[in-house]
Amino acid sequence: MHVATTRRQHKDKIYETHLLRRSYREDGKVKNETLANLSYLPEETIQVIRESLAGKHHVVAGEGFEIKRSLPHGHVAAIAAMANKLKFPALLGPACRERDIIYALILAGAIRPASKLATSRWFKDSTLGLT
Known part of the structure; x- marks a missing residue:
């Protein structure tokens, strides 16, 4: 799976589409199946999905550290x-x-x-x- 980004220009405006796709082979030809349209997600979220699919591990907030002690303040x-x-x-x-x-x-x-x-x-x- 991967995130494919396509850009189209219509008149003076550029339209960008982010699609979650799966690549596979059928009869020796490479095919793409679109699984989801990610265009309406924020750019940061699309980047996290892209990195996750590339194998990068992301830490959920609060899980990347251990609280050894806390003080009332x-x-x-x-x-x-x-x-x-x-x-x-x-x-x-x-x-x-x-x-x-x-x-x-x-x-x-x-x-x-x-x-x-x-x-x-x-x-x-x-x-x-x-x-």
């Missing part, structure tokens, strides 16, 4: 968005590593109050340590 994003809206990071001074650490400690205190040691250990299980 909604509560962190909500607190960080509100703090940014209130321009809280600017109150802590110019952007630097120390300011980011203090900012993360303050946000962590609002999300999950604990000691500094417990908070620093919690960062590896939170997206707050990544922001």
Whole structure:
């Protein structure tokens, strides 16, 4: 099977047709049987069909990787968005590593109050340590 593309010109317009075809021999002559008209499909879909028929393997979204771990992020994003809206990071001074650490400690205190040691250990299980 293959995808055959034909182009016809009528007046000033070019018409392009994509057909899914099967080739076979009958009495020593090569024949083509049209199985489907793919002309109304998007060009990307036709290209995927063409590649699949050529033997290329496509990965379905979500199957090409394995989730090793996921972290909850909604509560962190909500607190960080509100703090940014209130321009809280600017109150802590110019952007630097120390300011980011203090900012993360303050946000962590609002999300999950604990000691500094417990908070620093919690960062590896939170997206707050990544922001």
